[in-house]
Amino acid sequence: MRNILIVDDERKINDLLTRLLSREGFDVQQAFTGQQAMKEIDKDPAEVVLCDVRLPDISGVELCRKIKEKSPLTEVVLLTAYGNIQDGIQAMKNGAFDYLLKGDDNDKIIPLIHRAFEKISLSRKLSRLEAQMGVQNSFDDIIAHSPAIQQCIAYARKVAPTDTAVLLNGETGTGKEVFARAIHQASMRSGKSFIALNCAAIPKELMESELFGHASGAFTGATKAKKGLIEEADQGTLFLDEIGEMPLEMQAKLLRVLEYGEYVRLGDHRMSRVNVRLITATNRNLQEEISKGRFREDLYYRISTFQIYLPPLRERREDIIPLAEHFIAYFSGKLNKNIKQIDEAFLRSLQQYTWKGNIRELKNIIERSIIIDDDQVLSQDDLPPDLTVQINQPASSSPLSAFDLASAEKIHIQKVLNYTKGNKTEAARLLNIALTTLYRKIEQYRIDAD
Numbered sequence: 496m497r498n499i500l501i502v503d504d505e506r507k508i509n510d511l512l513t514r515l516l517s518r519e520g521f522d523v524q525q526a527f528t529g530q531q532a533m534k535e536i537d538k539d540p541a542e543v544v545l546c547d548v549r550l551p552d553i554s555g556v557e558l559c560r561k562i563k564e565k566s567p568l569t570e571v572v573l574l575t576a577y578g579n580i581q582d583g584i585q586a587m588k589n590g591a592f593d594y595l596l597k598g599d600d601n602d603k604i605i606p607l608i609h610r611a612f613e614k615i616s617l618s619r620k621l622s623r624l625e626a627q628m629g630v631q632n633s634f635d636d637i638i639a640h641s642p643a644i645q646q647c648i649a650y651a652r653k654v655a656p657t658d659t660a661v662l663l664n665g666e667t668g669t670g671k672e673v674f675a676r677a678i679h680q681a682s683m684r685s686g687k688s689f690i691a692l693n694c695a696a697i698p699k700e701l702m703e704s705e706l707f708g709h710a711s712g713a714f715t716g717a718t719k720a721k722k723g724l725i726e727e728a729d730q731g732t733l734f735l736d737e738i739g740e741m742p743l744e745m746q747a748k749l750l751r752v753l754e755y756g757e758y759v760r761l762g763d764h765r766m767s768r769v770n771v772r773l774i775t776a777t778n779r780n781l782q783e784e785i786s787k788g789r790f791r792e793d794l795y796y797r798i799s800t801f802q803i804y805l806p807p808l809r810e811r812r813e814d815i816i817p818l819a820e821h822f823i824a825y826f827s828g829k830l831n832k833n834i835k836q837i838d839e840a841f842l843r844s845l846q847q848y849t850w851k852g853n854i855r856e857l858k859n860i861i862e863r864s865i866i867i868d869d870d871q872v873l874s875q876d877d878l879p880p881d882l883t884v885q886i887n888q889p890a891s892s893s894p895l896s897a898f899d900l901a902s903a904e905k906i907h908i909q910k911v912l913n914y915t916k917g918n919k920t921e922a923a924r925l926l927n928i929a930l931t932t933l934y935r936k937i938e939q940y941r942i943d944a945d
């Protein structure tokens with residue numbers, strides 16, 4: 496049943512609204528103070544909260560912010576006193592669904608509450624569709640068994656409800672966009688747009704009009720005015736991936752948006768205003784980019800107030816198998832395959848591989864394995880040959896065991912080089928291998944050859 500929490504300290508009004516909404520078939524709870532309301536939300540968050548602005552212990556506008564912080568999917572409708580539109584405006588900024596004027600708007604209450612529920616049901620449908628498509632949006636969807644990534648989630652949950660800029664650092668495929676979406680989802684802006692732009696994927700000449708939009712006639716072919724992504728993200732979150740790739744002139748314009756909420760469309764002369772929360776991501780070292788003059792220091796300080804580093808998969812191996820199992824379940828469903836068993840050796844190979852492309856690479860390899868498989872058992876044969884070759888080869892940096900062949904080869908080469916006093920041509924002749932092969936092995940085994 497659809498549930499509503501009514502928060503009003505005036506018992507008469509609270510009871511009246513309760514009767515009105517119960518008659519409409521809603522399950523209604525009552526609270527008379529902000530504190531009581533928060534207790535109810537902690538216990539079992541209502542889907543909609545109808546809340547008076549003037550409460551004895553807190554303003555409804557502030558309570559709205561706290562409710563959205565705790566339960567971003569709850570919709571809050573504020574009841575403001577006549578003539579106090581300012582409260583209503585601030586409430587909307589704090590994430591309220593809408594506001595009503597007490598007394599005047601009585602006939603608007605029921606239709607508005609129905610609209611709030613419609614929005615909730617649409618958001619749920621969207622989340623279900625996104626889940627079917629494999630889009631991860633919330634912190635609960637992030638597979639995190641390693642302490643390292645759990646720590647990242649804890650930090651991200653803390654910063655999510657604030658409006659602070661977040662910089663996500665990490666190699667490609669480590670889940671930066673997944674984190675950006677989850678932060679947006681857990682923020683007060685969750686009901687508004689999340690707009691993502693990969694600065695590396697768009698030609699530099701097009702980036703300005705893409706981000707800031709353009710006026711009609713701004714350049715050849717610009718027959719109509721076009722909204723930029725920044726405008727699409729107004730009141731919501733803008734996620735700029737690979738921010739290190741943004742050209743310097745654009746960085747200056749972005750800084751202006753962050754400092755003053757202002758920008759100018761390409762070819763326009765009017766200033767436009769916007770309110771976005773910025774999340775950025777990079778796999779570059781931005782400090783180094785600053786020292787090379789490729790990134791503005793002032794922008795760096797503005798975007799990096801709160802940084803989160805997502806470690807590569809090879810440094811959090813506890814996550815490999817749970818992620819693999821998650822992707823196996825997902826692709827089995829999507830590709831209509833009935834995988835009944837996963838071989839130990841298959842999982843062991845995944846566990847040992849270096850995963851330069853991180854989670855994205857793991858996801859792709861699982862998809863490929865499920866396509867290739869034709870006996871409902873995922874085995875090593877279903878893995879790409881280069882993956883099995885890599886794990887069967889001793890990694891040059893890994894310590895060699897005293898008994899394996901590679902170890903014997905390393906020791907033998909070292910002995911011959913000692914004998915030739917470092918003369919590599921002579922050593923290659925004695926070893927009966929090409930000089931280039933000797934150089935490769937010296938590097939592979941990190942042999943001291945001088």
Ligand SMILES: Nc1ncnc2c1ncn2[C@@H]1O[C@H](COP(=O)(O)OP(=O)(O)OP(=O)(O)O)[C@@H](O)[C@H]1O
Nearest residue numbers: 636637638666667668669670671672673736854855
């Ligand atoms: N913890 C996770 N649990 C489940 N799936 C994940 C997780 N992290 C990442 N993924 C999946 O891995 C893929 C890569 O993630 P994402 O695009 O967020 O990485 P990225 O760091 O933003 O990569 P890039 O820097 O190349 O843009 C996506 O398909 C995403 O759904």
